[in-house]
Amino acid sequence: MTTIKGTIEHIEYRDMAGHKKKVVTLVPDHRQRAFVEFRGFMMDELAPYKENDEIQVSVVLEGKISKNSGIQYNNLVAKEVKAC
Template identity: 80%
Template sequence: MTITGTIESIEYRNTAGHEKKVVTLVPDHRQKAFVEFRGRRMDEIATYKENDEIQVDVTLEGKISKNSGIQYNNLVAFAVREA
């Protein structure tokens, strides 16, 4: 799946030793997508900044929390390029 949009923000997160950058991407003015860049993909997003328009190829990763049983869907980047 490919998402095209404008970068609203790029945030670094480190949860229990799992590093990632979460990019808030605005495909249009009414929606937002939160895309995770992990591992070597974090370096690929480093060349972009807020207000840049990009295309991101993502995979959908579903998880169930072991603690609470809450279901999550994550958009995980595997490629990024200028739009």
């Protein structure tokens, strides 16, 4: 597991064919962005946080290949979150 610390820039709710998640744009510094997916019970863990809050997120890397297009994706999936 990897840990990322940063400021929440944006929280977006997505429902893609019944797969519900929240995607957080996290800014570890002013030049980078990390897009972290919160799925299942982790969406509830994210509830106390809002834009501009400083958080620390433990993530796992989840790589996939689209069955339809063959495009390769790397996703950062949240496993733990806490305030900094």
